[in-house]
Amino acid sequence: MHEGTALPGWTEMLVLAPLEWMELVGERLCVATCATVAYGAPSLGTPRPPAGMDYVRAYVLDSADTRELRALVEARIAGLADATGARELAGLTVRFRRLPPEDYASSWEKVWKPFRAGPFAVLRPSDRRALRATDVELRLEPGAVFGTGRHATTRLCLALLATRVARGERVLDAGTGTGLLAVAACKLGAGRALGFDIDPAAAPHALHLATQNGCADRTEWRTGGFEVLDAADAEFDGVLANIYSDILQAHAHELCERLRVGGWFVFSGVPDDHALATRAAFDAAGLRVETERTRGRWHAFAGRKPA
Numbered sequence: 001m002h003e004g005t006a007l008p009g010w011t012e013m014l015v016l017a018p019l020e021w022m023e024l025v026g027e028r029l030c031v032a033t034c035a036t037v038a039y040g041a042p043s044l045g046t047p048r049p050p051a052g053m054d055y056v057r058a059y060v061l062d063s064a065d066t067r068e069l070r071a072l073v074e075a076r077i078a079g080l081a082d083a084t085g086a087r088e089l090a091g092l093t094v095r096f097r098r099l100p101p102e103d104y105a106s107s108w109e110k111v112w113k114p115f116r117a118g119p120f121a122v123l124r125p126s127d128r129r130a131l132r133a134t135d136v137e138l139r140l141e142p143g144a145v146f147g148t149g150r151h152a153t154t155r156l157c158l159a160l161l162a163t164r165v166a167r168g169e170r171v172l173d174a175g176t177g178t179g180l181l182a183v184a185a186c187k188l189g190a191g192r193a194l195g196f197d198i199d200p201a202a203a204p205h206a207l208h209l210a211t212q213n214g215c216a217d218r219t220e221w222r223t224g225g226f227e228v229l230d231a232a233d234a235e236f237d238g239v240l241a242n243i244y245s246d247i248l249q250a251h252a253h254e255l256c257e258r259l260r261v262g263g264w265f266v267f268s269g270v271p272d273d274h275a276l277a278t279r280a281a282f283d284a285a286g287l288r289v290e291t292e293r294t295r296g297r298w299h300a301f302a303g304r305k306p307a
């Protein structure tokens with residue numbers, strides 16, 4: 001696939017962390033050009049973690065792996081115990097390791113496993129296993145864009161949107177990533193879905209996903225933030241946003257304005273410590289939260305725009 005092209009080198013930053021703090025440790029590891037966090041042992045040869053702990057890994061290109069970056073990451077991890085008041089975070093260390101050259105963009109697919117979320121069975125395109133009659137099939141080729149579907153927030157959103165989408169509806173997906181949520185809405189009968197994401201890799205990936213799932217003609221993908229929406233887009237019957245809590249808070253009014261009266265929403269990307277403030281921002285924007293679900297440290301909210 002990369003014949004004749006030198007593969008980029010990567011550095012792994014690994015922390016053994018308490019299970020209930022893994023997401024936060026992952027956030028702290030992510031600085032500068034780091035865009036990927038993974039959980040669990042990096043290989044079968046890695047020693048089994050002690051009870052109550054597991055590995056958190058983040059990756060940066062070798063070109064970004066400088067002495068300054070390492071010092072910054074170490075300081076961010078060392079500061080966690082004071083920042084949270086959690087004694088179990090004292091003494092966490094970061095192990096930096098330059099990895100051998102490999103095509104990581106495709107090799108991490110090897111460990112991706114199919115899963116169910118709500119009525120959805122999420123499988124690779126090549127998976128031929130028999131499904132239940134009630135399964136809604138979603139085909140996904142995990143790639144470099146956020147949204148392998150396995151993240152707690154995506155699963156929460158898949159389950160919540162399943163009971164809300166009605167046939168023919170127009171759906172907006174803010175921070176669409178792979179496009180999985182928008183495509184899931186189409187699989188349930190949405191007539192149109194518009195997804196946008198600041199990551200330029202998202203739109204082509206999402207179009208590919210929509211094509212694989214037979215709904216490309218009902219989708220539109222744009223690159224950018226909320227500014228990509230204009231007056232002609234008008235209001236939507238449903239709005240999905242699995243984004244980050246600070247962005248949800250900052251754009252709560254806009255999310256509400258994009259929803260028709262009586263329309264539904266499903267939002268996630270909200271960790272425990274931001275849940276109250278984010279829910280308050282939805283209330284203040286005029287959205288009525290009807291359901292709040294959690295998975296691990298993550299919260300998802302669903303509800304409607306009242307008359």
Ligand SMILES: C[S@@+](CC[C@H](N)C(=O)[O-])C[C@H]1O[C@@H](n2cnc3c(N)ncnc32)[C@H](O)[C@@H]1O
Nearest residue numbers: 146147154175176177197198199224225242243
């Ligand atoms: C947590 S991921 C969710 C991806 C996908 N919706 C899912 O549920 O699997 C959040 C996505 O939001 C995108 N994003 C972050 N800030 C954004 C913004 N201001 N406007 C649009 N997209 C944004 C990121 O690039 C990322 O793809």
